[in-house]
Amino acid sequence: MVLAGGRGLRMGGIDKGWIELAGRPLIAHVLARFAPQVGEVLISANRNIERYASLGYTVITDDVPGDFSGPLAGLRAALSHARVDLVCSVPCDSPMLPVDLVARLREALQATGAQLAVARTSDRIHPVFALYRRELRSTLDAYLAAGERTVQAWQKRQRSVEVSFDDVPRAFENINTPADLERLQRGPGGSLQMP
Numbered sequence: 770m771v772l773a774g775g776r777g778l779r780m781g782g783i784d785k786g787w788i789e790l791a792g793r794p795l796i797a798h799v800l801a802r803f804a805p806q807v808g809e810v811l812i813s814a815n816r817n818i819e820r821y822a823s824l825g826y827t828v829i830t831d832d833v834p835g836d837f838s839g840p841l842a843g844l845r846a847a848l849s850h851a852r853v854d855l856v857c858s859v860p861c862d863s864p865m866l867p868v869d870l871v872a873r874l875r876e877a878l879q880a881t882g883a884q885l886a887v888a889r890t891s892d893r894i895h896p897v898f899a900l901y902r903r904e905l906r907s908t909l910d911a912y913l914a915a916g917e918r919t920v921q922a923w924q925k926r927q928r929s930v931e932v933s934f935d936d937v938p939r940a941f942e943n944i945n946t947p948a949d950l951e952r953l954q955r956g957p958g959g960s961l962q963m964p
Contacts, residue, residue: 770847773861786861798864806871813843874900883930
């Protein structure tokens with residue numbers, strides 16, 4: 770699942786999936802890296818639904834009360850919609866995500882018997898880059914029903930495993946502000962900084 774349902778407040782309310790980088794929208798960069806890793810792609814979006822649907826993937830919307838209820842609302846929709854036992858989430862604003870993300874998360878999940886595997890670089894957790902067992906839907910429902918919305922706090926309540934991606938730390942850079950976009954667009958010598 771690609772999380773594209775946020776408000777983009779730090780980008781002036783722009784739908785971040787459609788921000789252009791190197792002549793293509795961020796969602797296109799993410800899909801190019803993510804889609805080959807999974808059997809089915811779901812896009813979690815709360816606006817521009819038809820535009821996201823035009824990409825050829827299933828679009829799901831939040832069904833948690835309140836507008837823009839956060840990534841966990843998107844995850845809940847994906848766990849409800851999924852026809853497989855594992856669901857991976859990635860954000861629409863990280864165009865350099867690892868091309869082996871799902872395989873590495875799945876390997877750790879299966880080796881440990883955890884309920885979810887989450888990416889980590891150095892001492893930083895990347896909570897929206899995670900692989901979940903569909904069985905977590907009931908605990909997520911209870912958490913959201915209690916009015917909670919923090920991804921990492923919910924993840925810590927589950928049997929989880931952290932997976933090191935120290936070999937590709939830049940892969941998790943995301944675009945939250947215009948400065949982030951500029952930094953990614955232009956590096957030393959003015960060239961695009963995509964791996």
